[in-house]
Amino acid sequence: MVEPLRMTYPNGVQYQRRDDVEAMIGQLEQLPRDQLIQRMQISTPTHPDFVPPECILHFVRKSKQDNSTRQFELMYKALLARVVYAGTVPGAYHYVNGKQAITGRAAKIVESVVFAFELKLTKDRNGYLAGLDYYEVNFADSIKSLRSTARAKVDREESRNEPLSYDDDEAISxxxxxxxxxxxxxxxxxxxxxxxxxxxxxxxxxxxxxxxxxxxxxxxxxxxxxxxxxxxxxxxxxxxxxxxxxxxxxxxxxxxxxxxxxxx
The missing domain is CATH 1.10.10 (Arc Repressor Mutant, subunit A)
Structure with missing residues (x-):
């Protein structure tokens, strides 16, 4: 049986994963970890072996019980790719000299989303962050909320017109x-x-x-x-x-x- 979520709604009803997510977690638990990690790295949603981000997050959270740093790192890398994808705002990419590049504003938003998520996951690994349960219920909606917060934060920072008088790749003065x-x-x-x-x-x-x-x-x-x-x-x-x-x-x-x- 898949470990249930702990977060509850105000009326006391416990959070529940979608039926398809719950069923897939049960199936994936039967796989060897190496095979599971390989499937997590598939990024095409239409691929028959595609693993939804809700499932990846479940196994990333559960990995702290396995005491395997390497497995955690590989699974987290796959999860991070999903966070970046969901945290990227529409119209984030443009072309510079024929090459695709992300706009500076979009990059800041994604960075903020990734960092906010990483902090939540760190708290969860140090104990149990019930607030992360909803990410196993609706990952896309959860990241969208982080993205909205990040966008507002970036807009506030840019409105201050704080000049950046340096290039990150230039030598330090x-x-x-x-x-x-x-x-x-x-x-x-x-x-x-x-x-x-x-x-x-x-x-x-x-x-x-x-x-x-x-x-x-x-x-x-x-x-x-x-x-x-x-x-x-x-x-x-x-x-x-x-x-x-x-x-x-x-x-x-x-x-x-x-x-x-x-x-x-």
């Missing part, structure tokens, strides 16, 4: 290098201080979205990049190269250092 220095926001001598942690979290929340994402993903232990394509990295999550990740981190650390020094 000497001023930024000096500001970042050897400063470590996660200083072990300070991080246990709740006042310091609160101030650090507040400073991180004020960073531009691109820099904030790098810092928060770094705190969760993700690597910048890896030669192993099966390893989930910051550059793969944010769809940028490792140099861009390093540049964003240095700019972010410089700003955090300044903010925390001003507090002191």
């Amino acid at each position: 000497s001023e930024v290098e000096k500001a970042a220095g050897a400063f470590d926001p996660q200083n072990r001598e300070k991080i246990d201080d709740p006042v310091y942690r609160s101030a650090l979290d507040a400073a991180i929340s004020k960073l531009p979205a691109e820099e904030r994402s790098v810092i928060l993903l770094s705190r969760k232990g993700y690597q910048d990049a890896s030669i192993d394509p099966d390893v989930i990295t910051i550059s793969s999550l944010l769809d940028c190269n490792d140099q861009t990740v390093r540049n964003r981190r240095k700019r972010a650390i410089g700003k955090l250092k300044k903010a925390l020094e001003e507090l002191e």
